Amino acid sequence: MKFLRTLACGAVALCASLAHAADVERTGGPYVPTPPAVVEKMLELAGVGSQDFVVDLGSGDGRIVLAAATRYQASGMGVDIDPELVEVANALARKQGIAGRVRFLRQDVMAADLSRATVLTLYLLPGMMASLRPKLLAELKPGTRVVSHDFGFDQWKPDRSVTVETQEKYDMTGMWTSDVHLWIVPAAVQGAWRVTRAGEEGEPSRLEIRQGFQQFEGRFSRGGRTFTFRDGRLEGVRLSFAVPAGNGRSERYSATVGRDRMNGEVRDGEAVVARWSATRIP
Numbered sequence: 001m002k003f004l005r006t007l008a009c010g011a012v013a014l015c016a017s018l019a020h021a022a023d024v025e026r027t028g029g030p031y032v033p034t035p036p037a038v039v040e041k042m043l044e045l046a047g048v049g050s051q052d053f054v055v056d057l058g059s060g061d062g063r064i065v066l067a068a069a070t071r072y073q074a075s076g077m078g079v080d081i082d083p084e085l086v087e088v089a090n091a092l093a094r095k096q097g098i099a100g101r102v103r104f105l106r107q108d109v110m111a112a113d114l115s116r117a118t119v120l121t122l123y124l125l126p127g128m129m130a131s132l133r134p135k136l137l138a139e140l141k142p143g144t145r146v147v148s149h150d151f152g153f154d155q156w157k158p159d160r161s162v163t164v165e166t167q168e169k170y171d172m173t174g175m176w177t178s179d180v181h182l183w184i185v186p187a188a189v190q191g192a193w194r195v196t197r198a199g200e201e202g203e204p205s206r207l208e209i210r211q212g213f214q215q216f217e218g219r220f221s222r223g224g225r226t227f228t229f230r231d232g233r234l235e236g237v238r239l240s241f242a243v244p245a246g247n248g249r250s251e252r253y254s255a256t257v258g259r260d261r262m263n264g265e266v267r268d269g270e271a272v273v274a275r276w277s278a279t280r281i282p
């Protein structure tokens with residue numbers, strides 16, 4: 001049976017797999033369930049609620065999606081390559097009376113449909129995490145919360161990480177810890193933007209952005225002067241950066257980003273001093 005196999009291969013197989021993690025690209029690793037305390041922390045860190053659609057890639061017995069549905073009334077989906085595990089997860093969903101809101105498919109994670117996801121959960125080996133990263137950034141909507149148990153995405157650093165103590169892991173009791181990481185999928189803002197500041201006459205300003213996931217740096221040209229900045233931040237579709245405003249002061253630009261447009265406000269300290277908008281220069 002699947003769970004006996006889990007007991008036998010859990011810690012040993014995961015550790016052995018980790019040793020070869022750099023070579024693993026097509027498999028997310030063996031079935032090792034996330035302990036309940038860690039599932040709870042993953043859902044809490046993602047801020048799961050009843051409006052969410054939670055997708056677990058490599059869903060095992062379905063526990064993360066099932067917990068999101070029973071505790072937070074969310075909907076969701078899990079995919080796993082192992083048909084027995086998919087069957088177990090669907091049977092649990094029926095037993096818990098939530099089969100109308102959650103379902104589990106036998107599918108490779110690389111083929112999963114992410115279009116409905118507002119929260120994405122993972123407990124997959126680093127090689128698979130690296131393979132998945134471009135798919136997640138291309139297919140998840142900006143603002144989607146991604147939560148992973150233990151493993152990260154190399155250069156795409158988490159927005160938050162916490163460590164959880166758990167009384168069991170790898171199906172063995174003891175004092176264990178797990179790391180839980182949260183990323184908020186950033187809007188794509190790389191490139192040049194024409195900036196208009198409300199109440200300002202003359203040539204529009206120009207913003208050039210070089211983006212590295214949720215951080216960015218760039219140049220802001222306004223009134224014949226060009227400033228560089230390195231502190232640009234994105235949290236989903238919320239953007240902010242600061243440029244010098246003279247007299248040692250700086251102005252902070254914040255905005256909500258759409259596909260080819262952003263709109264927001266300029267602050268000097270706490271005070272809003274102007275509204276601004278920008279359109280992408282093709």
Ligand SMILES: C[S@@+](CC[C@H](N)C(=O)[O-])C[C@H]1O[C@@H](n2cnc3c(N)ncnc32)[C@H](O)[C@@H]1O
Nearest residue numbers: 028031032033034058059060080081108109123
């Ligand atoms: C470490 S377990 C995590 C199970 C569950 N998400 C949890 O946290 O309890 C990894 C799961 O990913 C599945 N898996 C591995 N490679 C996969 C792939 N390429 N496509 C789909 N599922 C995969 C395994 O069958 C296993 O159930």
